[in-house]
Amino acid sequence: MRTDTAPTIFRQDYVPYPYRLPRVRLEFDLAAESTRVRSELRFEPAPGTAPGTPLVLQGEDLELVEVRLDGRPLAADEYQLADDTLSLVPPGHGKPFTIGIVSLCRPAENTTLMGLYVSGDKLFTQCEAQGFRRITWFPDRPDVMARFEVLLRADPAAYPLLLSNGNLIEQAGLPDGRHQALWRDPHPKPCYLFALVAGDFDCIERTETTRSGREVLLQVYSDKGYREQTRWALDCLANALHWDERRFGLELDLDRFMVVAARDFNMGAMENKGLNIFNAAYVLADPATATDAAYRGIEAVIGHEYFHNWTGNRVTCRDWFQLSLKEGLTVFRDQEFSADMLAAGLPPAEAASARAVKRIDDVHTLRLAQFPEDAGPMAHPIRPDSYQEIGNFYTATVYEKGAEVIRMQHTLLGEDGFRAGMDEYFRRHDGQAVTCDDFVDAMESIYAQRHPGQDFSVFRRWYEQAGTPRVRVRSHYDPAARACRITLEQRCAPAGLEARQSPPPEKPPLHIPLAIGLIDADGRSMPIQWEGEARDTVVLELREASGTWTLTDIPRAPVLSLLRGFSAPVILETDRTADDLALLARRDPDPFARWDAVQETAHRHLQACIEAGRSGGPQPALDTLLEIWRAALKDERLSPAYQARLLALPALREVIDRGEPMDPQAAVAAWTRTRQALGARLADAWRAAYDALADDGGPYSPDPVSSGRRALRNLALDNLLAGQAPGAVELALAQYRQARNMTESLGALTALLQHAPQDAAGPLADFHARWRDDPLVLDRWFGAQAGAPGCTVAGVRALMALPDFSLRNPNRARAVVFRFCLDNPGNLHTPEGYDFWAEQVLALDALNPEVAARLSRAFDNWARHEPVARAGMQAALRRVLDAPGLSRNVREIVSKALA
Ligand code: 0A1
Numbered sequence: 001m002r003t004d005t006a007p008t009i010f011r012q013d014y015v016p017y018p019y020r021l022p023r024v025r026l027e028f029d030l031a032a033e034s035t036r037v038r039s040e041l042r043f044e045p046a047p048g049t050a051p052g053t054p055l056v057l058q059g060e061d062l063e064l065v066e067v068r069l070d071g072r073p074l075a076a077d078e079y080q081l082a083d084d085t086l087s088l089v090p091p092g093h094g095k096p097f098t099i100g101i102v103s104l105c106r107p108a109e110n111t112t113l114m115g116l117y118v119s120g121d122k123l124f125t126q127c128e129a130q131g132f133r134r135i136t137w138f139p140d141r142p143d144v145m146a147r148f149e150v151l152l153r154a155d156p157a158a159y160p161l162l163l164s165n166g167n168l169i170e171q172a173g174l175p176d177g178r179h180q181a182l183w184r185d186p187h188p189k190p191c192y193l194f195a196l197v198a199g200d201f202d203c204i205e206r207t208e209t210t211r212s213g214r215e216v217l218l219q220v221y222s223d224k225g226y227r228e229q230t231r232w233a234l235d236c237l238a239n240a241l242h243w244d245e246r247r248f249g250l251e252l253d254l255d256r257f258m259v260v261a262a263r264d265f266n267m268g269a270m271e272n273k274g275l276n277i278f279n280a281a282y283v284l285a286d287p288a289t290a291t292d293a294a295y296r297g298i299e300a301v302i303g304h305e306y307f308h309n310w311t312g313n314r315v316t317c318r319d320w321f322q323l324s325l326k327e328g329l330t331v332f333r334d335q336e337f338s339a340d341m342l343a344a345g346l347p348p349a350e351a352a353s354a355r356a357v358k359r360i361d362d363v364h365t366l367r368l369a370q371f372p373e374d375a376g377p378m379a380h381p382i383r384p385d386s387y388q389e390i391g392n393f394y395t396a397t398v399y400e401k402g403a404e405v406i407r408m409q410h411t412l413l414g415e416d417g418f419r420a421g422m423d424e425y426f427r428r429h430d431g432q433a434v435t436c437d438d439f440v441d442a443m444e445s446i447y448a449q450r451h452p453g454q455d456f457s458v459f460r461r462w463y464e465q466a467g468t469p470r471v472r473v474r475s476h477y478d479p480a481a482r483a484c485r486i487t488l489e490q491r492c493a494p495a496g497l498e499a500r501q502s503p504p505p506e507k508p509p510l511h512i513p514l515a516i517g518l519i520d521a522d523g524r525s526m527p528i529q530w531e532g533e534a535r536d537t538v539v540l541e542l543r544e545a546s547g548t549w550t551l552t553d554i555p556r557a558p559v560l561s562l563l564r565g566f567s568a569p570v571i572l573e574t575d576r577t578a579d580d581l582a583l584l585a586r587r588d589p590d591p592f593a594r595w596d597a598v599q600e601t602a603h604r605h606l607q608a609c610i611e612a613g614r615s616g617g618p619q620p621a622l623d624t625l626l627e628i629w630r631a632a633l634k635d636e637r638l639s640p641a642y643q644a645r646l647l648a649l650p651a652l653r654e655v656i657d658r659g660e661p662m663d664p665q666a667a668v669a670a671w672t673r674t675r676q677a678l679g680a681r682l683a684d685a686w687r688a689a690y691d692a693l694a695d696d697g698g699p700y701s702p703d704p705v706s707s708g709r710r711a712l713r714n715l716a717l718d719n720l721l722a723g724q725a726p727g728a729v730e731l732a733l734a735q736y737r738q739a740r741n742m743t744e745s746l747g748a749l750t751a752l753l754q755h756a757p758q759d760a761a762g763p764l765a766d767f768h769a770r771w772r773d774d775p776l777v778l779d780r781w782f783g784a785q786a787g788a789p790g791c792t793v794a795g796v797r798a799l800m801a802l803p804d805f806s807l808r809n810p811n812r813a814r815a816v817v818f819r820f821c822l823d824n825p826g827n828l829h830t831p832e833g834y835d836f837w838a839e840q841v842l843a844l845d846a847l848n849p850e851v852a853a854r855l856s857r858a859f860d861n862w863a864r865h866e867p868v869a870r871a872g873m874q875a876a877l878r879r880v881l882d883a884p885g886l887s888r889n890v891r892e893i894v895s896k897a898l899a
């Protein structure tokens with residue numbers, strides 16, 4: 001993986017693999033130090049393959065023992081072994097042939113956590129995207145799909161459980177004292193979906209009956225002693241199974257579905273066929289150790305991986321440029337699953353509010369992570385055109401923007417039409433490796449039936465274009481004609497490195513569905529006459545650079561409620577006044593648009609504060625925002641969960657990102673001052689809310705109503721501390737002491753660390769003493785400190801010097817190093833902070849390039865910063881780029897940043 005120059009791979013260069021691989025047999029002699037892999041690959045030439053076409057297999061960090069062709073050992077001059085490939089010319093008779101390979105790999109030395117690796121005393125694999133080549137030589141590409149048979153052999157004392165994909169065929173002891181297990185997966189799959197797990201685990205299981213009446217076994221495996229913490233994950237898995245049947249008619253195609261928790265894992269989880277491997281953080285939960293947010297996170301990730309069984313595994317990607325085919329679609333599916341689970345069982349009004357909260361959280365994530373990506377050097381379309389390292393393209397764009405592109409198709413087709421499109425997609429492509437175009441073709445076939453004369457040709461540009469489009473909205477009301485004219489104009493500036501091209505690439509208009517509504521000055525909804533009926537919300541479909549709509553029968557001048565439900569991933573530019581926004585912030589019946597109006601009001605205030613700080617002018621008045629907040633806090637018709645969203649200031653990173661230029665220190669100052677002022681001036685209301693939201697003493701449940709109450713109560717505590725309200729510290733200390741679940745104790749600890757660090761010492765010591773042996777909870781302890789404004793570079797280094805710290809465990813590295821670099825801008829943006837970042841990127845890169853590359857992204861937008869920060873970040877990037885032995889992963893990121 002280490003190179004000085006990294007070749008660029010282009011989507012256009014795709015060529016099919018010349019050989020088919022119907023069957024694969026793998027035999028593993030498993031041991032941590034050295035594992036021996038014997039493979040038998042049954043190839044046949046694809047139609048049209050010329051005799052003499054070389055067979056090329058990938059391999060990385062492997063030791064070759066032997067190669068056989070149809071059972072005959074090959075001499076060294078009968079095959080070529082290059083850096084990362086093994087190639088040979090197969091017999092030219094056009095018939096099937098078998099390649100046998102024996103090789104060794106070294107799991108205990110594998111700190112990359114790709115391929116076969118050790119975590120604790122267990123063995124795990126991670127093969128997506130290109131990890132299988134670290135296990136054995138193989139055509140490591142997603143369009144080569146094979147039926148796998150896997151024999152695992154190991155010492156039963158060290159590895160009593162031996163798992164792989166599919167069905168367990170037999171298990172037996174061996175004369176040499178070891179044992180073995182034979183697994184067969186009935187479904188053809190690409191090697192990135194292969195998995196094996198070996199070790200000693202606790203397991204809980206249950207059977208569920210699928211809608212066609214089959215009994216299936218669901219199992220969750222965890223470290224010994226953690227069985228009770230896997231119940232929620234198993235419930236979520238059963239819910240996911242039934243939800244996919246109800247909503248998409250998709251049934252589990254296996255007799256057995258396993259989820260295994262791993263302590264060391266680069267990402268969230270992996271959808272290996274029938275054997276999902278999860279970061280333990282997305283499996284383990286009980287009320288004492290997991291927050292409400294962690295419960296929801298587990299539900300989302302369990303759902304996501306389960307849904308991949310159809311969208312990703314049954315129908316997979318032809319090549320890695322098509323990654324959003326499975327990821328965007330599966331994120332959309334997990335978002336809908338979570339929303340449906342939140343709304344389940346609630347009366348309609350509350351159900352709508354619960355769904356809106358989920359939508360707000362998803363949009364918040366998109367704006368926080370994807371919008372900056374789309375404006376920086378790594379900007380790429382959801383279907384990228386090129387990459388150097390595919391590991392760098394598991395991005396917010398491919399995942400979250402990809403999900404928005406699917407959601408827009410859902411909006412354009414409607415629930416029924418979208419479902420028909422999905423059915424058509426599976427009808428055409430079940431069992432195949434396909435492209436994003438194939439997916440859109442299936443959707444378009446339904447769209448064209450239902451909207452004669454229209455197609456998706458403009459819509460497809462969402463797959464081709466990078467950058468966040470801006471939509472300018474202007475409106476004019478004519479009282480005499482009782483008509484409102486709305487004009488939309490779109491443009492998309494060159495994204496990231498496109499700006500360097502001359503001429504910059506042309507960006508034709510996109511197909512943008514913009515959901516809007518009208519309200520009058522009293523906040524009442526004004527229905528719109530649309531396609532023969534009166535509607536509160538209509539969708540304007542902009543397909544050209546600009547478009548105008550005239551809405552008639554509008555009795556009074558309206559205020560426009562725009563981008564309802566966030567109907568498209570765009571940035572709005574409007575002529576709405578502060579008063580318009582304030583009206584929407586209090587009265588918009590669309591809960592998303594109402595939240596957005598509060599956010600926009602807060603953003604405008606924060607930018608005005610930054611500007612005042614810069615020019616030395618007077619600080620802007622807080623009154624408008626204050627009154628909006630007061631009204632939201634006192635509005636008893638709102639659910640506490642929704643109130644908690646309305647009353648959250650935009651994240652500091654969003655505030656920094658809006659600056660022109662970005663000025664982290666000025667943003668920290670403005671944000672901190674605003675939080676203090678809002679907390680202080682609303683102290684009485686916050687205190688009343690805090691008291692009213694006290695726990696009712698019943699058993700813990702992560703349901704949306706009680707978790708919403710806890711969220712708002714923690715926010716109240718945070719505001720009381722921010723505003724230095726009398727007695728706030730005592731309140732936090734009491735909440736910490738009396739906490740009945742992790743949401744309460746972590747809420748108190750975090751608020752103290754943020755606003756009253758001098759009073760946090762007691763709870764911090766207590767927390768550590770209580771949880772020192774639970775790695776996931778200890779991550780929380782580390783993270784709360786690394787993200788606190790009082791944690792300087794010296795402070796984060798002190799955390800890293802503790803015996804509990806290790807850079808090798810990605811969760812711990814994320815809790816400390818990432819948390820500091822992403823959530824502590826006041827301390828990061830200092831000369832020592834820049835040095836720290838460079839040093840940590842390099843230290844991580846020597847161990848784990850995938851994780852290092854993610855940290856290296858923290859400086860993507862250095863060039864948009866004010867001069868001092870800009871120079872400091874640029875120098876740190878240079879230092880990384882000039883370091884010897886950089887991985888391809890980090891090299892791609894920093895060289896693009898500096899390009
Ligand atoms: N397909 C997984 C994501 C994933 C990608 C790479 C990994 O290892 C480097 C692990 C997981 C998902 O979308 O959940």
Ligand code: ZN
Pocket residue numbers: 304308326327330
């Ligand atoms: Zn996924």
